[in-house]
Amino acid sequence: MVRVPPFHGEIMIITKSELIAALQDEVRILLHLAGKVDPAQRDYRPTPKQRSTFELLKYLSMMGPALVRAAKTGTFDTEAWKAAEAATNARDFDATLAAIASHKDEYATLLGDMTDDDFGAEVEPFGQKTTRGGFIVRWVLSGCAAYRTQLFLYLKSCGAEELSTRNLWQGMDNPDKA
Numbered sequence: 763m764v765r766v767p768p769f770h771g772e773i774m775i776i777t778k779s780e781l782i783a784a785l786q787d788e789v790r791i792l793l794h795l796a797g798k799v800d801p802a803q804r805d806y807r808p809t810p811k812q813r814s815t816f817e818l819l820k821y822l823s824m825m826g827p828a829l830v831r832a833a834k835t836g837t838f839d840t841e842a843w844k845a846a847e848a849a850t851n852a853r854d855f856d857a858t859l860a861a862i863a864s865h866k867d868e869y870a871t872l873l874g875d876m877t878d879d880d881f882g883a884e885v886e887p888f889g890q891k892t893t894r895g896g897f898i899v900r901w902v903l904s905g906c907a908a909y910r911t912q913l914f915l916y917l918k919s920c921g922a923e924e925l926s927t928r929n930l931w932q933g934m935d936n937p938d939k940a
Contacts, residue, residue, distance in 0.1 A: 791933035
């Protein structure tokens with residue numbers, strides 16, 4: 763059981779298999795949305811200082827597994843992060859999507875050997891104490907949901923009127939809009 767420490771006075775409990783499945787579902791939904799990106803709009807950015815659509819996908823191609831590794835070690839390895847960023851910057855669009863697709867198996871591998879005690883152990887990767895499980899839920903799972911929402915909004919801003927919340931939350935087209 764992954765126990766997430768109190769946040770606004772509540773404790774959340776999720777099993778390891780539920781956590782892995784939730785992260786794998788994030789991969790599936792993200793790939794569904796990424797498949798909606800028009801090649802002509804890959805460089806779209808809402809404002810000059812925001813990531814472009816392609817830059818956002820590149821970031822997502824490394825963020826989750828890199829943060830799970832930080833949770834496992836209990837520290838944030840800046841050099842490993844920079845190396846992962848450099849690798850993402852060398853990828854083309856198709857390689858970026860392939861890297862995201864690989865996260866499905868990578869999450870299972872990274873989290874598969876962790877025990878309940880591992881998830882409950884206290885870590886401090888960004889200078890704030892939390893449990894490993896809490897860090898993974900808050901930074902990885904929640905981060906994936908937040909960034910896929912950003913991608914969804916980019917797509918909507920680029921005119922993808924056919925997209926609905928079903929695309930965002932279920933990773934499927936709305937049959938009424940197909």
